[in-house]
Amino acid sequence: MVKLPVLFTTSCVQKTHGIGFISTLYSKRKSVERLLRRVIIQHQISMFYFLKVDGEVAGYLKLDVDDAQNEEVDPNGLEIERIYLRKSFQHRGLGKQLFEFAEEKGREWSKSVLWLGVWEHNENAKNFYASRGLTRFSEHVFVLGDDRQTDFLLKKALV
Template identity: 30%
Template sequence: MDIKILQPDVTYAKALSELGARIFADTFGVDNPEEDLEAFLATTYTTEIQTQELTNANMFTFMAFNAEDHPVAFCQLRISEKIYDFIGSTPEESIELQRIYVDKNCAGQGIGKQLLEQAIAKAQALGKKTIWLGVWEFNPKAIKFYEKYGFQKVGTHTFKIGDKLDTDEIMVKQLS
C-alpha cells in the first residue's frame, strides 16, 4: 500500500481524534461495555485532548495517510518522568510507545512496521536507549508483532476502561 507518514501539527487534531476513536472502538469495542467505551473515548480521543497532545513537547505523533490522503494509522511516543522499575532504564533514557493503531482495513500491509520504524528512529534521534509499551494481554497478534521487532515482555500493568480492569503486557526494546 502506498502511504505517506508525517508528524502532524494541531490542524490534524480533529482527524487524529476521529481516527483514534474509530480504531480503538473497532479493536476493543466488543470487549468493553458500551458506556465504559464511550466514557474512555470521551476522555482520550477528543479534538481538545489531541490538540494538547500534539502541542506537548514530550509527545511525538506520526500519522499515516493512504493514496487518497485519508488517515489510516498513527503512533504516539511519550517521554515520561516516571516509569516502571522493571523496564530496566531511567526515565531520561527511555520513551514510551504509547499508541500504535492501524485501521482494520489496512492491517497486514506493512503500515504498522513503517510507523514502528519511524518511532524507533525518533527515539534514537532523541538519544533514548530504551523504547517500551503496554499491549493488552489478549491481543496475541500485537504481541507477536512487537516480538518480531525485538520487544521482550518484562512485566505487566493495569489498564482501566470504565470499571473494567485489563492487564497489559509491558514490552521493552533496547535501542543501539
C-alpha cells in the same frame, strides 16, 4: 531511513488532552491538521504522527517521552503509547513502518530504550512486537469499565 508519509508531523500536545482528544480529532480527519495547529503547546512530551496512504489517513503513532510516559520504565526511555491503523489499512506492513519510524526517532533523540504496553490477550500484537525484538519485563493492571485488564510491558534497547 524509514520514509513515513504523514499528515502532520511531530504534533506535540499537552498530556492533558490525552488520547480522547486525538481520537476525536482523528474521527474528523479532514480537520485534524487545522485543529492540531490550534493547540497551545507548553511541553514537547507527546508526539503524534499521522500516516497518510493515497491521500487518506490510515492511522497514527503516539510517542511519549519524559513525564508523558505512563510508567517509570527508564528516564531516557521512549514509550510507544499507541500504534493505530484503521481496519482497511491493516495487514499491509504499515504497522511495521510505524514501529520502525518509532525506533528511528528513539535513536535520533538518543533514547536508551523503546517500550510499550500490550493487552495480555492481544496475541497478534504480542507476536508482532516479539518479531521486532521486544521482550516482556513487567505488567500493569488497568480498569476498562468494571473489568480489570492486564497489559504486558515490553521493551527493547536502542543503544
